[in-house]
Amino acid sequence: MISIKKIAGGVLILLIAFIGCKDYSELDPPSLDPGELDPSMYVAIGNSITSGFQNNALYESVQQHSYPSLIARQLNIDEFEQPIFEEPGLPARMRVATDGSLVVDPPNINPPVNAQLERPFNNLGIPASVLFDVVDQQDFAVKSEQRENPFFAFILRNQALGESILAQALNLQPTLLTLWTGNNDILGYVVSGGTDLLPTAQNPQFFAAIYSEIGGVLSEANVPVIVANIPDVTLIPFVNTVPPVIINPETEQPITDPEGNPIFYIGVSPGDKVLLTALDYINQGYGRPVDLGGNNEPLPENVVLTVEEQEFAKDVVQTFNSIIANIANEHDFGLVDLHSTYNQLDQDGYTLGEQTLSTEFVTGGLFSLDGVHPTSRGQAIIANEFISVINQEFGASIRQIQVGTIPPSIGLAEGGASKSMKNLLELDTKVFSNILDLYLQ
Numbered sequence: 001m002i003s004i005k006k007i008a009g010g011v012l013i014l015l016i017a018f019i020g021c022k023d024y025s026e027l028d029p030p031s032l033d034p035g036e037l038d039p040s041m042y043v044a045i046g047n048s049i050t051s052g053f054q055n056n057a058l059y060e061s062v063q064q065h066s067y068p069s070l071i072a073r074q075l076n077i078d079e080f081e082q083p084i085f086e087e088p089g090l091p092a093r094m095r096v097a098t099d100g101s102l103v104v105d106p107p108n109i110n111p112p113v114n115a116q117l118e119r120p121f122n123n124l125g126i127p128a129s130v131l132f133d134v135v136d137q138q139d140f141a142v143k144s145e146q147r148e149n150p151f152f153a154f155i156l157r158n159q160a161l162g163e164s165i166l167a168q169a170l171n172l173q174p175t176l177l178t179l180w181t182g183n184n185d186i187l188g189y190v191v192s193g194g195t196d197l198l199p200t201a202q203n204p205q206f207f208a209a210i211y212s213e214i215g216g217v218l219s220e221a222n223v224p225v226i227v228a229n230i231p232d233v234t235l236i237p238f239v240n241t242v243p244p245v246i247i248n249p250e251t252e253q254p255i256t257d258p259e260g261n262p263i264f265y266i267g268v269s270p271g272d273k274v275l276l277t278a279l280d281y282i283n284q285g286y287g288r289p290v291d292l293g294g295n296n297e298p299l300p301e302n303v304v305l306t307v308e309e310q311e312f313a314k315d316v317v318q319t320f321n322s323i324i325a326n327i328a329n330e331h332d333f334g335l336v337d338l339h340s341t342y343n344q345l346d347q348d349g350y351t352l353g354e355q356t357l358s359t360e361f362v363t364g365g366l367f368s369l370d371g372v373h374p375t376s377r378g379q380a381i382i383a384n385e386f387i388s389v390i391n392q393e394f395g396a397s398i399r400q401i402q403v404g405t406i407p408p409s410i411g412l413a414e415g416g417a418s419k420s421m422k423n424l425l426e427l428d429t430k431v432f433s434n435i436l437d438l439y440l441q
Helices: 067-074 140-147 151-156 165-171 184-191 204-220 278-283 307-331 338-348 376-394 421-425 430-438
Strands: 042-046 094-096 102-104 123-125 176-180 225-228 334-336 350-352 355-357
Touching: 042 067, 042 165, 067 123, 067 376, 123 165, 140 151, 165 204, 176 204, 184 307, 204 225, 204 307, 225 307, 225 376, 307 334, 334 376, 338 376, 350 376
Parallel strands: 042 123, 042 176, 176 225, 225 334
Antiparallel strands: 094 102, 350 355
16 A cells, blocks of 8 residues: 655656746636525535645645635635645645756645634545545544545544534535545556556446445435536546657657567557656666667556556446436436546647647646646636536526636746657656555555
8 A cells, every 4th residue: 555645746847947826816706696506605525636636735826726616716605615735735746946847845744724623624625535435434533544644634634523524514514515526436547557446446336335325415415416427537647648659869759660660668559558657667778678778678567558457447437427427317416527528628628818728748738747637727627617517507607717817837938848758758757656646545
């Protein structure tokens, strides 16, 4: 079991220059026609994306742009409480300094600055949580110690506030609740190259039973609920940045055999995905034959996601989403189709004036430096998808967020810079391996 506390974090780049930008902007309170919705008590249940986690850490300036916080702002809610972590946050924030060098900030291991709040937080997104954690009543301090994940104790704090995430949410008597969870039940499998499989992914009947229990409890409590389904987790930059073929770092072109065919890394077949965690092994010579400067050893299986493993992950996500849709329909919950949203963003990007945001690692603007979590602008796009469904469900006219008013979480120098294998391999590539600790517990 790998520990979250070991995450050093880090990602690309000696090739880009960071332009300091504040991750928080004061937006004018929008006009609001809530329709049949009572917006007085909004609560969000979820995992790291719900919490606002990005760049491998949870910290105040990005928490201000978590999608629940953005939704609350559009609802004119003044007291939407999030567990605020002081900069640079936990577990270890990644950023790129003005000289283009990679910087990993030492973590701030203190509890949230508002840990003394005498009620549960409105944002109950717990980084690294899985579906079962929503109903699990294990003591939070014990759970944090066993899972080596401080967020359970830091965010949930005290069993007297509610013995589970779900109980704390209900104790706030929400008039609107959003639920986006289950992503991590399959994400760990993907980022581990198919070597870590949770019971809910191995047997989706477990997933169905837990989700059904959550749906039944919320329905019985007569809580207005909006749920979201699960994106294709094989689309994230963590999976799609390193090419599967050997690249000449000087020419940036694939090395070919005598017939002109690109040479795949040893241990990689056509259609396989090479994960960011492979970079350290590539630096050591794995995946390359001796005559190409390698050690003739294959890339380890935990840094390669095979075609079969990709298909398995997609099938699990499809099964999970069928379960979520059925339960949403049974209890008359609103359903946000984030699976389709992520697919569209991957295919077409997001047009922002003359700029197109994309899922390209670092330079695309939709995913943060950890290659897994959305940027602040990505969070705004997600928030707008929720707002659309809220409007449909309640006959409301809540204004959409202007994504361009949200500052980018990653600033690039004038004209940006294209990422390249040469620059990737010049990094301390061990930092990528540490990102796994968030998911494999």
